[in-house]
Amino acid sequence: MKSRLKTGQKVQGAEIVCESLLRHGVSVIFGYPGGANIPIYDALYKYPELKHVLVRHEQGAAHAAEGYAWATGRPGVCFTTSGPGATNLVTGLADAMLDSIPMVCLTGQVPSKMLGTDAFQEADVLGVTLPVTKHNYLVTGAGDIAPSIYEAFHLATAGRPGPVVVDITKDAQANYAEFAEPEIMPEFNKKIKTDATADELDSLALLLNNAEKPLIIAGHGVLLSGDGKSLLKVAESQDIPVTLTQLGLSAIPHDHPLFMGMPGMHGAVSANRAPLEADVILALGMRFHDRVTGKVSAYAPQAKIIHIDIDPSELGKNVVPEIAIVGDVKTILNRLLPKLKKRKNPLWLDRFKLWKKEEEEKVINPELNADILKSAAVINLLSKETRGLATIVADVGQNQMYAAKYYCYRKYNSHFTSGGLGTMGFALPAGMGAKMADPDREVWIVIGDGGIQMTLSELATIAQEKLDIKIALLNNNYLGMVRQWQELFYKGNYSQVRLKNPDFQKLSEGFGIKSEKADNLNSAGQAIKNARDFKGPYLIEFVVAADENVFPMLPAGAGIDEMIISKADMK
């Protein structure tokens, strides 16, 4: 552990902030200085080990910290000033809260004597961020800084991860206190159950050993528990087909024969048909989100559900499981494995072959072999060129679905996106954060023309940091997902979805980022090669079909039995 201060050394609160971060192994901070956190920036000057990235908007700092956390499993860290600096974080906090991403955000606050006076750049940060954080602190004394930051780091990763805000008044930053490494108070070590009991394991094994059509649905909890190998071993021991929710993608290699795609609104035919026929569903670190289940009453009508999650409040929240176990997915699967009978299940797996074939014929092949450049074909090309080993940071909307469905993820934990909140503009800063956290990753940001314009200013940060990031901009000059809904469910009333876009080449050039444009399969393939050969940021604008639709699709509120496989299926 790196450190600069000795225990008992009297320093300013701002220095205690930096020391606490250093001792938590923080390597990168994403932030923006201002009047109420200027003492922290002054102290940062003495801490060259803490690399600071100057974002262009605090929302960018929050998403970059999320990207950092996705890539490392450690909390991402942000600095912002009071008032607007702090409120600009809110979207990123809400995003991290819904997607269980550990984050520690340190916001400056007006001096403690001015709290509640509506002072310049004062906002009630505790009140504003309460609904979107695991916990938050208001610190008014220099001596309270270290305990709060230590607790924040502990909380951010304990059990189900999430964001924590520490709001520090300017006087607390400037005043002096003795630095001492605090002990985490016992109330913060509330017992988190991570393992299954022997009885739980036995009933789990009994159900699986007797299942005829078992199905695994695994989510983000698998990635958060730290490895996909235990999942794969359990699946392989009994030939259990595995589906991965959007946030669980890349938990196992997507070219594995037992991988059956992503379930849900735009899920694979196989992943949505299987719950209708399965007799046992093993749900791991996922929360039966409405986008996964569709109408709950029509979901998995004959399946006994085994639900394992580290957060007890998720069990029984959306569906009623037969067996509910609080605990860590990896720990439980490793203990379950020796209790499982080894067996094959060819009849059940044959059903999936049929479903996969149906989707290939009706959806995938037409997408990949279209005359005009389509997003699916672009992602497929990218997947082939990078051999499925790149990290894809996907934005929100159609581009996100194509990135989820057409990239063959072969590297563990290599798909990051904004799932729960669906934050457009997430990918650009998040990709930046992922690359800074782990420079060895080949990072590709997949984003639409709508989303990129929401956090566009971070192109400047990417350029300033000379990050070797590739941006695949899928440009259809539309807010494509809304356009798709309007086409399919709102009689083609295209209301406010057409974008008159800037010239993305000139824009990139303005930021000092190399770019090129591709409008057919050949030029797209060449552009991807060029981008990969180039050391530094590179933006490719893929001009894709304006009217493409993502299929299959469950209309909002429909059950998975009402999946529409292609437009021809619609009445």
Added chain:
Amino acid sequence: MNNMHKNLQNFIIWAQNKPGVLFRILWLFRRKQLNIESVTAGHSEIPDITRITITVSNNGNKVKNMVHQLNKLVNVVKVEHLDTAMLVYREMALIKIALSEKEEKSQVLRIIEHFRGRVINMTNSVMVIEATGDENKIDAFYENIKNFNIVEFVRTGRAALLK
């Protein structure tokens, strides 16, 4: 009104006595769309631990899930979700009545006696009465006394202990 009290579900919450903790707890009920019928908060037998009793109307799954949600709050030390049958509990009400004639006074005193209430303050024209009991008793007391000239009426939530 009696039916309303029948299905009340009780949460007894032990939490750190720190600024904002009650707000975090009450906010969570709002967030999960549960309407609070009553709240009682105060010191417990444990130093620095506040005991909060909250009642809500029964709402099946949401109420069950609420225990887990409350447990996720850092400042919450312990949560119990209990059926009313498992508790002994009291509410207290204070009623201020303005009196105009002597006859009224004796009528009121008779009612107080019947409900085992107490007069805790009295001037020539005003009487303050204390009544304790479960919600039904307080309701009944109020029903009996409401035709007098009530100046103020206040009632607490449940103060509850496990049987």
